[in-house]
Each structure stands twice: as C-alpha cells, then as structure tokens.
Amino acid sequence: MKIVQQSFKCLALAILMFLPTSIFANNATQDGGQINTKEKVDAYIQHHIKDSHDFTFFSYTNDAGERKHVGFALPVIIWSSEGLVTFMSSEFHHNDDGTVVVEKDGLKFVKSHSKIYELEAGAKTVAFDEEHHVTNGKRLLDFSITKSVFGILLISALLFFWFFRLAKQYKKRQIPTGFGRILEPLVIYVRDEIAKPNIGDKHYRRFTGYLLTVFFFIWFLNLAGLTPLGFNVTGQLAVTACLALFTLVIYAVSGNKDFWQHILWMPGVPYLIRPVLAVIELVGTFVIKPFSLLIRLFANISAGHVIVMSLIAIMFVLKDSLGVAGATGLSFMLAVLIMFIEILVAFLQAYIFTMLSALFIGMAVAEHDHEHEHTASGLEIPDEEDIRGDFV
Amino acid sequence: MYNLIGAGLIVIGAGFGLGQIGGKAMEGIARQPEAAGKIQTAMIIIAALLEGLAFGALILGR
Amino acid sequence: METLLNDFSPGLFAVQTVLLLLFIFLMVKFAWKPILGSLNEREEGIQGALDAAEKAKREMANLQADNERLLQEARLEREAMLKEARELKSKMIADAEAEAQSQANKMIAQAQEAITNEKKAAMAELKSHVAGLSLDIAEKVVRNELSNKDKQLQLVEDMLAEATLN
Numbered sequence: 001m002k003i004v005q006q007s008f009k010c011l012a013l014a015i016l017m018f019l020p021t022s023i024f025a026n027n028a029t030q031d032g033g034q035i036n037t038k039e040k041v042d043a044y045i046q047h048h049i050k051d052s053h054d055f056t057f058f059s060y061t062n063d064a065g066e067r068k069h070v071g072f073a074l075p076v077i078i079w080s081s082e083g084l085v086t087f088m089s090s091e092f093h094h095n096d097d098g099t100v101v102v103e104k105d106g107l108k109f110v111k112s113h114s115k116i117y118e119l120e121a122g123a124k125t126v127a128f129d130e131e132h133h134v135t136n137g138k139r140l141l142d143f144s145i146t147k148s149v150f151g152i153l154l155i156s157a158l159l160f161f162w163f164f165r166l167a168k169q170y171k172k173r174q175i176p177t178g179f180g181r182i183l184e185p186l187v188i189y190v191r192d193e194i195a196k197p198n199i200g201d202k203h204y205r206r207f208t209g210y211l212l213t214v215f216f217f218i219w220f221l222n223l224a225g226l227t228p229l230g231f232n233v234t235g236q237l238a239v240t241a242c243l244a245l246f247t248l249v250i251y252a253v254s255g256n257k258d259f260w261q262h263i264l265w266m267p268g269v270p271y272l273i274r275p276v277l278a279v280i281e282l283v284g285t286f287v288i289k290p291f292s293l294l295i296r297l298f299a300n301i302s303a304g305h306v307i308v309m310s311l312i313a314i315m316f317v318l319k320d321s322l323g324v325a326g327a328t329g330l331s332f333m334l335a336v337l338i339m340f341i342e343i344l345v346a347f348l349q350a351y352i353f354t355m356l357s358a359l360f361i362g363m364a365v366a367e368h369d370h371e372h373e374h375t376a377s378g379l380e381i382p383d384e385e386d387i388r389g390d391f392v
Numbered sequence: 393m394y395n396l397i398g399a400g401l402i403v404i405g406a407g408f409g410l411g412q413i414g415g416k417a418m419e420g421i422a423r424q425p426e427a428a429g430k431i432q433t434a435m436i437i438i439a440a441l442l443e444g445l446a447f448g449a450l451i452l453g454r
Numbered sequence: 455m456e457t458l459l460n461d462f463s464p465g466l467f468a469v470q471t472v473l474l475l476l477f478i479f480l481m482v483k484f485a486w487k488p489i490l491g492s493l494n495e496r497e498e499g500i501q502g503a504l505d506a507a508e509k510a511k512r513e514m515a516n517l518q519a520d521n522e523r524l525l526q527e528a529r530l531e532r533e534a535m536l537k538e539a540r541e542l543k544s545k546m547i548a549d550a551e552a553e554a555q556s557q558a559n560k561m562i563a564q565a566q567e568a569i570t571n572e573k574k575a576a577m578a579e580l581k582s583h584v585a586g587l588s589l590d591i592a593e594k595v596v597r598n599e600l601s602n603k604d605k606q607l608q609l610v611e612d613m614l615a616e617a618t619l620n
C-alpha cells in the first residue's frame with residue numbers, strides 16, 4: 001500500500017515536471033547555437049549567472065539547424081508606465097538580445113541580457129550604445145516569476161512539505177520516520193550549535209525559527225544550484241540582499257538598550273572620541289555587517305557556478321589541443337573534484353550565514369548584567385563575550 | 393588593468409591571512425586538543441569574515 | 455560594482471522579500487513551533503525520566519539501607535532472644551537441679567529418719583525379744599539344771615573345787 005502511494009507520488013511529480021514542457025524553436029542563432037569558443041563560453045556563463053525568464057532544461061540543435069529548447073515558459077509580470085502587464089515569457093521566443101519585440105496594451109517590450117525594457121513611444125526596434133546598454137527604453141520593475149522565483153517557490157514548497165510532515169509525525173507518535181530522521185538532527189544541530197551558543201540560553205528561542213528557516217532555505221537553494229536544473233538563486237544579488245536585510249532588521253529591532261548605548265555613546269571612552277566611534281559603529285552595524293553577509297553568499301555561490309561551468313567548458317575549448325578524450329577526461333575529473341568542494345561550500349555558506357546572523361543577533365540582545373569595570377584612566381575592561389565583537 | 397592588479401593583491405593578502413588563521417588554529421588545536429571544537433568554530437567565523445572582505449573588495453574593484 | 459548594481463533586480467528583491475516573509479511565517483507557524491515544541495517536550499521527558507530513574511535508584515538505596523537496618527535489628531533481637539532463652543534454660547536447669555537436690559536430700563533425710571526409727575523400733579523389739587528369749591532360756595536352763603540335784607551338787611562341788619579359797 002505504502003509502495004503504491006510512493007509510486008503515485010513519483011509519477012505525479014514526473015507528470016508535473018514535464019506537463020508544461022514544450023519545445024520552442026529559435027532561429028536567432030545562425031550557427032545552430034553551438035558553444036565552442038572561449039568568448040561564447042564566457043557569454044554563456046554570464047547568461048547563466050543571471051536570472052532567466054524561462055525555465056530551460058537543455059537545448060539542442062536539430063537536423064534542420066534550428067535551436068530547440070526543452071523547458072517551459074514562466075509568467076512575466078512587469079510594472080510598466082501603464083501599470084501591471086502580464087504575459088508568458090514564451091512570447092520572447094528565448095530571445096535575449098532585444099530583437100524580438102512584444103506588444104501588449106500598446107506598449108512595446110524587449111528583453112536584453114535577462115532584463116526587460118519598455119521601448120519609448122514611437123520606437124520600433126531597440127537601440128544600443130557602444131557598451132550594449134539600451135538607449136531608447138527604460139528598465140522596468142520586474143515582478144516576474146523568473147527562474148529564481150520559481151526555484152524559491154519550489155524549494156520553499158519542498159521544505160514546507162518536509163517539515164510540515166515532520167511536525168505532523170511528532171504530533172502522532174513523537175518519533176520521526178523516513179526522511180524526518182535526517183531532518184531532525186539538522187534541526188537540533190542548528191538549534192544547539194548555532195542558535196544557543198551565539199544568542200544565549202535566555203533569548204535564543206525567539207530567533208531559532210528565523211535561523212532554521214534561513215539555514216535550510218539557503219542550504220537547499222545552494223544544493224539546487226548544483227543540480228542540472230541550473231538554479232542560481234543564492235547567486236542573485238537581490239536574493240542575498242533580501243536575506244541580509246532580514247537579518248539586519250531583526251537585530252536592529254531586537255537590539256536592547258545596551259546595544260544601542262554601545263553603538264552611540266559608549267561608556268568608558270573619552271568624550272571627544274565617542275562621536276567618531278559612533279559613526280564607525282553605525283556604519284559597521286548598518287552597512288558593513290549586512291553587506292559582508294550578502295556579498296559573501298552571492299560571491300561564493302556565483303564563483304562556484306562559474307568555476308564548475310568553466311571546468312565543464314574545458315571539454316569544448318581544449319578539444320583541439322588535447323583531443324576529445326583528453327579534454328573530456330580532464331574536464332570530467334576537475335569538475336567532479338570541484339563539485340565535491342561545492343557541495344561542502346553549499347553547506348558551509350548556509351552555516352556561515354546562519355552563524356553570523358545568530359552572532360549579530362546575539363550581540364544585539366546580549367545582556368550585560370553587571371556594570372563594566374573600568375580602569376583608573378576610564379578605559380573599559382572588556383568582558384569575555386565582548387571579544388566576539390572585535391572579529392566583526 | 394589596475395583594478396586587476398588590486399584584485400591580485402587582495403587575493404594574495406587574503407591567502408596569507410587564511411594561511412595564518414589555519415596555521416594558528418592548528419597550533420591551538422595541537423596545544424589544546426580538548427578545545428578543538430571551539431577553535432574550529434572561531435576559525436570558520438574569522439575565515440568567513442576574511443573571505444567576505446576579500447570577496448567584497450574583489451567585487452567592488454572589478 | 456557597476457555591473458553588480460546593473461544586475462541587481464529590484465523586482466526580484468521585492469518578490470523575494472514577500473516570499474521570504476511568507477515562508478518564514480508559514481515555517482514558524484506550521485513547522486518550527488510544533489517541531490521545537492515536541493523536541494523540547496521530548497528532551498524534558500527524557501530529563502524527567504532520567505531524574506525519575508535517579509530518584510528511584512536513590513529510593514532503592516534507601517530501601518536497601520532500611521532493609522539492612524531491619525535485618526540487623528532482627529539479628530540483634532534474635533541474638534538477644536537466643537541469649538535470653540539460653541539463660542532461661544540454664545537457669546531452669548539449675549533450678550530444677552537445685553530442687554531435685556533438695557528433694558532428694560529431703561527424701562534421704564526422711565528415709566534415714568525412718569530407717570533410724572525402724573532400727574530403733576527393731577532394736578527395742580529385738581531387745582525385748584532377746585530378753586524374753588533369754589529369760590525363757592534361762593528359765594528352762596535353770597529349771598533343767600535344778601531338776602537334777604546330783605548334778606547341781608556336782609557343779610557346786612566343781613566350782614568349789616575350782617574356787618580355791620586361798
């Protein structure tokens with residue numbers, strides 16, 4: 001009975017994955033869209049690193065020399081000069097250099113480098129300057145369900161499904177079964193190794209939910225980025241910026257009196273230096289900390305994607321000098337090697353993001369239940385937990 | 393061109409720093425094996441902060 | 455930096471903010487609260503069970519000590535009782551012996567007295583009997599002797615002969 005149920009689930013998932021799959025034809029690339037030069041590899045990687053408006057599993061060139069993409073279109077939702085406009089991304093026909101113009105509600109839209117522009121009134125085609133920036137259109141606020149948003153929805157739904165089931169199992173018989181047995185130690189790990197030691201026994205309960213959510217969200221999105229589905233969600237600056245902003249808001253809102261006092265008017269420091277230090281502390285708290293969080297995650301994951309794709313590209317680029325077997329073997333070996341490191345990095349970055357978030361929150365809610373000791377000259381003798389602040 | 397040289401310098405500096413962190417952590421663990429867990433955690437945090445700095449500088453300079 | 459800012463998509467940022475808020479809310483409400491609650495409950499349960507076991511162990515030890523004490527007491531009591539019984543026994547034996555002794559002594563004394571009395575009575579009877587007999591014999595002898603005059607005279611003669619009047 002259980003097996004039947006499981007098979008049904010798998011089948012349903014498979015159907016769900018391939019039902020909207022359609023094959024688009026795109027004649028834009030003359031040489032069949034094959035990528036085998038350094039420049040094209042570079043362009044391809046740059047394209048992959050960016051967000052995409054449609055979901056492509058893979059592309060191939062058929063006998064007629066047409067480029068075919070296997071995947072499905074995603075909805076485009078943009079805030080234009082006339083208000084909200086929605087259409088399916090299939091209307092761009094996988095074009096990404098602005099040559100295909102979509103007309104909706106009397107407005108013309110083009111897509112260039114994964115960004116959608118609204119052409120000025122009267123313009124028929126898109127025009128570029130030397131640096132390939134669009135000159136006769138304006139960039140729009142793009143609320144589309146892009147590939148990244150799709151990834152976020154997918155992973156969120158998956159995580160919610162798993163943990164909701166785990167919660168239900170606890171209600172029923174107190175002991176998790178199946179996949180829950182893997183998730184439970186991870187939950188306990190985040191709670192006991194990240195939240196508790198960094199925030200403190202008294203306050204950690206309030207923030208554990210956020211830390212757990214962020215940890216699993218980042219980790220599984222990182223892992224999803226390593227699958228052939230080709231998500232690069234945590235390598236999107238907007239996504240990491242949002243995550244960092246959440247941490248910033250949480251520690252700024254929950255910061256207690258001591259925290260603000262130590263930022264704005266720190267005790268035990270000569271009065272003349274206090275404003276200078278306050279500026280430094282403010283910049284550190286509101287700019288450097290979140291910025292380091294968002295840049296670290298973004299750069300690590302983007303760099304990982306670039307490295308893996310570059311190593312795979314060795315296959316094509318070095319084909320002439322090393323031979324097919326040599327280039328493929330070298331690329332395969334290096335790619336496998338770096339893939340293992342990337343799996344580690346996927347976990348490590350989630351861990352570090354969560355860890356630093358917990359650390360920052362912990363610094364904001366830390367209670368100094370004793371007055372600081374001061375030397376005769378008025379200098380503060382830092383107590384033990386304050387040393388953590390020196391690292392940041 | 394100059395920003396590439398700068399990026400190279402940053403990478404050299406970060407590499408040196410990471411080496412220091414790792415080496416000192418190893419020394420610390422060798423001296424006090426019972427504190428290995430705490431040292432590792434601190435090491436990872438400091439390494440992450442250094443890495444963030446290096447990445448930030450790299451991206452800003454690019 | 456420029457390319458970075460150029461690649462930053464405010465729309466994606468907005469969408470992600472909304473989705474993340476929703477996701478955190480849903481996860482906290484439907485997943486983390488029950489999971490962490492159950493974990494805490496379980497940990498407390500385990501702690502409670504451990505405490506209870508510890509308590510039971512301590513109680514067991516107490517009980518054992520109690521038992522030991524009771525046993526010790528019982529042993530002492532038994533010993534005391536045994537000692538008492540032994541004393542009683544020896545006392546009883548001694549008493550019995552003493553009584554038997556005195557009884558025996560008394561009986562012996564009575565017997566001796568009776569014997570003495572009997573003896574005396576027998577003696578007296580014997581004496582009277584002997585006296586009677588001696589009288590009878592003497593009477594008979596005398597009668598016999600006196601019936602024969604010659605002999606008497608002879609005897610007197612003999613005796614006179616023997617008793618030389620010197």
